[in-house]
Amino acid sequence: GRMPASVATILEEGFECINNEFNTLSGHVRMPIQQVIQCFTQHYVHSNSANEWNAYQQYFTANKAQELQRLPDGSDVAGTPSEKMSRCYKLFCKKYPDTYKQILATYKDTMVLVNADKTVAQHQQLF
Secondary structure, eight states: OOOOHHHHHHHHHHHHHHHHHHHHHHHHHTOOHHHHHHHHHHHHSOOOHHHHHHHHHHHHHHTHHHHHTTSTTGGGSSSOHHHHHHHHHHHHHHHSTTTHHHHHHHHHHHHHHHTTTOOHHHHHHHO
16 A cells, blocks of 8 residues: 555655765775675675575686586586586585575675775776
8 A cells, every 4th residue: 555654754764864874884984885785785685596696606707616626527517507507506505505695695795895996997897
């Protein structure tokens, strides 16, 4: 149903306070507010498997040789690169069943911090 105006007003005031806190924190850590929000979201918003898969793809790319060692025959296993990555992801999750989400979130946070000082042109080159 439709949200009462009183509730909308309370939410808007709350969102403004949250935004102010993000701005303050952004200044303290000298990071753009979007990166601060991204870090917050990764830590406090329930992630879904698509986000974890995306994070693993980045992790895999950075640690390809190590991750391919998870496969029984290393990098010689038959299959397309995406099939190999998918198998590695399943084995990664199996090896770290209680912590794989945190490992991937920490990896993403680290990459955000490592890339924080890059210029827009440098970020565009990463794509």
